[in-house]
Amino acid sequence: MAYLGSTPTTSSQSLVKQDFSVSATQNYTLSQSVTSANDIALYINNVRQEPTYAYSASGTSLTLTEATAGSDDMYCVYIGRAVGTINPASGSVGMAQLSATGTKSSSTFLRGDNSFAEAGGGKILQVVNVHNNDYTTYSSTNVDNKAQVFTASITPSATTSKILITGFISVSSSYSSVKGYGVDILRGSTVIGTGDASSLSSNVGSAHSFIARGDTSSYSQPDRALPLHFLDTPNTTSATTYNFNAYAHHYGSSLSSITLVVNGGGYNYNNKETAVTTSNIILMEIGA
Numbered sequence: 001m002a003y004l005g006s007t008p009t010t011s012s013q014s015l016v017k018q019d020f021s022v023s024a025t026q027n028y029t030l031s032q033s034v035t036s037a038n039d040i041a042l043y044i045n046n047v048r049q050e051p052t053y054a055y056s057a058s059g060t061s062l063t064l065t066e067a068t069a070g071s072d073d074m075y076c077v078y079i080g081r082a083v084g085t086i087n088p089a090s091g092s093v094g095m096a097q098l099s100a101t102g103t104k105s106s107s108t109f110l111r112g113d114n115s116f117a118e119a120g121g122g123k124i125l126q127v128v129n130v131h132n133n134d135y136t137t138y139s140s141t142n143v144d145n146k147a148q149v150f151t152a153s154i155t156p157s158a159t160t161s162k163i164l165i166t167g168f169i170s171v172s173s174s175y176s177s178v179k180g181y182g183v184d185i186l187r188g189s190t191v192i193g194t195g196d197a198s199s200l201s202s203n204v205g206s207a208h209s210f211i212a213r214g215d216t217s218s219y220s221q222p223d224r225a226l227p228l229h230f231l232d233t234p235n236t237t238s239a240t241t242y243n244f245n246a247y248a249h250h251y252g253s254s255l256s257s258i259t260l261v262v263n264g265g266g267y268n269y270n271n272k273e274t275a276v277t278t279s280n281i282i283l284m285e286i287g288a
Contacts, residue, residue: 016078023070028062032078033089040076044068059089118287125161128154128283135264135276137174138246140257143205146184146245149262152281153241156234160288163232165193165242167281168225172261173248181260182207183226186243193230210249223265223277231286242283 018031034040036058037051049055055064068074102108102116111117130152138147154163171181185193185208195206211224226246234240248258264276 018076018078020074020076022068022072022074024067026064026067028064028074030057030060030062030076033059033092034078035089039079041079042074042076044072044074046073059092123287125157125285125287126154127285128152130167130281130283131278132280133263133276133278136262138260138262141247141260142255142258143182143207143247143249144255145257146182146247147260148243149183149246149260150244150279150281151241152244152283153239154283154285155239156237156285158288159235159237161234162286162288163234163240163242164284164286165228165230165232165281166284167228167279169228169244169246169279169281170223170225170263170277171246171248172223172265173258174261175248175250175256175258177250178213178258179249180210180212181224181226181246181248182210183228183244183246184208185228185230186245187232187234188241188243192232205249223275228281242281244281 016032020028030040034057037056040051040057040062042049042051042055042062053065055062057063062076098104098110100110100114100116104116108116108118130150132150136149138149141147149169156163165185169183171183173181182205184191184206193208195208197204197206208230209227211226213224228244232242246260246262248260250256250258263279
């Protein structure tokens with residue numbers, strides 16, 4: 001056995017000693033977890049052994065270079081514990097040993113304020129896509145009489161989630177003097193993301209977005225794409241329906257009933273001067 005000829009030393013700190021039940025073996029179990037052989041002072045027959053040469057230690061495993069005899073007396077003193085240098089062995093700390101608040105799980109992480117939280121705030125939790133390429137007409141529309149042209153539903157997974165509404169609706173008209181096109185977004189029957197008419201004049205209309213025809217030709221009613229972009233906070237985990245109400249608007253101060261065309265040109269000569277287009281709406285649930 002590789003013995004180092006010295007006698008035990010004492011410390012003013014409270015040292016922890018472990019006596020071993022010795023047999024003819026090289027392998028023993030420590031009662032305290034250590035990081036290396038230097039964290040314990042090992043004595044066989046009151047002779048201190050040389051760390052890393054006469055023995056190795058990691059976690060609770062002690063391995064001797066040579067096996068002891070059944071008649072040997074062996075004990076160790078935990079130096080690392082006495083001077084406060086022991087680190088937990090790799091893999092020895094589990095979720096149960098952590099005192100942080102919050103829910104400990106595979107989907108949470110430990111924050112700097114000692115609390116568990118879901119990772120990646122602002123992540124996209126789900127996506128609903130509504131795509132339509134059907135040519136459809138809606139008669140008698142104006143700023144005060146909008147037609148529901150699309151609807152889309154989503155069920156938020158948390159009350160703190162936000163719903164990002166984005167996309168476009170392709171519109172035109174068969175009316176020769178159309179001025180422009182508008183659209184409203186409604187959560188159920190509640191208009192959201194619309195203009196504040198009272199900030200200008202109570203006599204004007206309002207919409208989420210409005211786009212002008214872009215020309216003054218009496219025969220041309222080209223397609224336009226009404227943009228949709230709004231971040232809503234429904235504050236619910238129930239199924240939520242969004243409705244999209246659009247209209248065509250004409251030149252002049254008085255209202256007229258105008259036919260709104262969705263996904264197609266109003267200039268209907270049945271040739272390639274017009275086209276059937278598409279509309280697309282996307283609802284994205286954004287986690288808090």
